[in-house]
Amino acid sequence: MIKVLAINGSPRKNWNTATMLDSALEGAMSAGAEGRRIDLYGLTYTGCVSCFECKRLEGRNFGKCAVKDELQPILEEASHADVLLLGSPIYFNDVTGMMRSFLERLYFPVLTYTKAHTLIREKIRQVGWVFTTNAPGDFYKDFYSQLCAGSERLLGPSMYVDASETLQFTDYSLYAADMFDVPARRDRRENVFPQDRKKAEDMGRKLAEAVKRI
Numbered sequence: 001m002i003k004v005l006a007i008n009g010s011p012r013k014n015w016n017t018a019t020m021l022d023s024a025l026e027g028a029m030s031a032g033a034e035g036r037r038i039d040l041y042g043l044t045y046t047g048c049v050s051c052f053e054c055k056r057l058e059g060r061n062f063g064k065c066a067v068k069d070e071l072q073p074i075l076e077e078a079s080h081a082d083v084l085l086l087g088s089p090i091y092f093n094d095v096t097g098m099m100r101s102f103l104e105r106l107y108f109p110v111l112t113y114t115k116a117h118t119l120i121r122e123k124i125r126q127v128g129w130v131f132t133t134n135a136p137g138d139f140y141k142d143f144y145s146q147l148c149a150g151s152e153r154l155l156g157p158s159m160y161v162d163a164s165e166t167l168q169f170t171d172y173s174l175y176a177a178d179m180f181d182v183p184a185r186r187d188r189r190e191n192v193f194p195q196d197r198k199k200a201e202d203m204g205r206k207l208a209e210a211v212k213r214i
């Protein structure tokens, strides 16, 4: 059975990023994968604490994160996944802090400081990123490519989909937020966001199909 794990790096459990991730998850499941979504903001954990146990020669945590907190079982589950879906809104031109801390813990055990730069990859995982932003579509293209290049090197083949100019609140009149064209945002939510979800679903399906071909 193909295993898929979706990691939600948004604090909101049912809004733009989570919804896109669910579509990607559904796509993977429609191709025969089984799995679930995990919301990082429900967990108590830190980023990498620089203990280097993952690189200690002959150590019992070699190639694994040794930090024991609520992220540890998730990292373990991620290590068995065939398809890893990673979703984050863009916060200050980056992924969210919780996603960043998750990535530190996921990535660092894969790396060695050897001359050959040997990677400790237990398995090659297909990676699908989901990003959502206030900014227009092309604004973060280079950043997305950079993130994909990183996950491609450390985890496996990576691709992304995004939803831009998202609807951030249901009632904009309640907030100091008059810079937005609210009718245009609502229109995008109704007419463009479903297409973005479809792209996410197609990506999930494609990634699960790719596992079958390996």
Ligand SMILES: Cc1cc2nc3c(=O)[nH]c(=O)nc-3n(C[C@H](O)[C@H](O)[C@H](O)COP(=O)(O)O)c2cc1C
Binding pocket: 010, 011, 012, 015, 016, 017, 018, 089, 090, 091, 092, 093, 094, 132, 133, 134, 135, 166, 167, 168
């Ligand atoms: C703290 C914070 C920082 C943000 N920074 C950015 C940013 O730098 N660029 C951007 O395009 N959108 C930014 N946004 C907007 C969110 O990325 C966007 O609304 C996203 O779709 C929210 O995802 P969600 O619905 O899953 O919470 C920010 C939102 C918050 C709350």
